[in-house]
Amino acid sequence: MRCLTIAITAAALLLSACSGSSNDPAPSTPPGPSGPRPGTWLSGDLHLHSDHSDDAADNPMAELVKLAEERGMGFFTITDHDNHVEGRLTTWDDPAFRSDKMVLLHGVEYTTARGHANLFSAARFDHLRFYALRDRTDAEAGRAIAAEARAQGVHLSVNHPVNGDPWEFGFDMPFDSMEIWNALYAFPTDNTGAIRLWDELIAGGRRITGRGGSDCHHQTGIESLGLNVGNPTTWVYAEAPTAAGVLAALKAGHVAIGYGPSSERIRLTADADRDGGHETLMGDNLPAQGQAVNFRLEIDGARPLGVYNVTVLKNGQPLLERRLFGEQALDFEDTPAAGQRSWYRAEVRGNTPEAPAAAVLVGFYGGFVGMTNPIYVGYE
Ligand SMILES: [Zn+2]
């Protein structure tokens, strides 16, 4: 993401009067009903670099933790480049890597010549075993990485799969999630290619969680005019506010992605038995019995005067488009085909007030407020 700094420099020279709004302390995570399943929404940024990465030397861990706490984050991880320390990670041993307010995940960016992936774990793990696989180019290399992740209980999440440093280990290997929204939605690279790939993998029968990651390297200077910790934010609906709870929710796809920690959170639920309770969450799978399903889209933290352009996608194609105002919810019914795979997800566009003026003026954030993970029908 080195090109980010260069390109934002050009924009910021034009827009130098528009600085600062992304650094403002933000209110806590938007409230919202949790539904019938016990749990809590936790916000976090799943791709961050500290001064343990060579290209983020001006980004002290303590300041990262402080900013994340100020922005009301519920969980926190640092994903420094492993190749900058030849696999011998130093991030987790930094005394500043601690928080009384946030759930901490152990993370690292597995930075290879054939692509990048973030590894997440509730506890320390033996990263040198992953590092030993980094230079493999044989057809089984991706599966070897996945097997190591499974053996150590580590969550394997492919980063920026088609942009910048694309993932070249192949997508037929098992992995747990994919970064479908890196940095600002439309800048430095358009994320629609990653989302298209995600849809294709799901169409092929995979259930892969889509997540966000700011890939933020600096808290001050040019880059911070456009994005900072939490742009975008990934929310997980965790049964317990623990590292294991966060990772279980991430794996299960109980996940929404939004512009920032205090921006709107998009939530798609379903009432499959039509008893009035929307007990099915994003990431859940329903049987394909050919029966009508009631769906509901809600915008937690919606602004009273907000105008939200909602697109519901079925099997990767627009199913319906609606304009919602304020806290208005969208209820719709659809009948997925019996015995076939279907999936439903939503995207919301508009002008979230959290987007910094610079990003809005030059369209870097693409007017993209947030998105959901799918509700699946007929998947294994
Ligand atoms: Zn990367």
Ligand SMILES: [Zn+2]
């Ligand atoms: Zn990165």
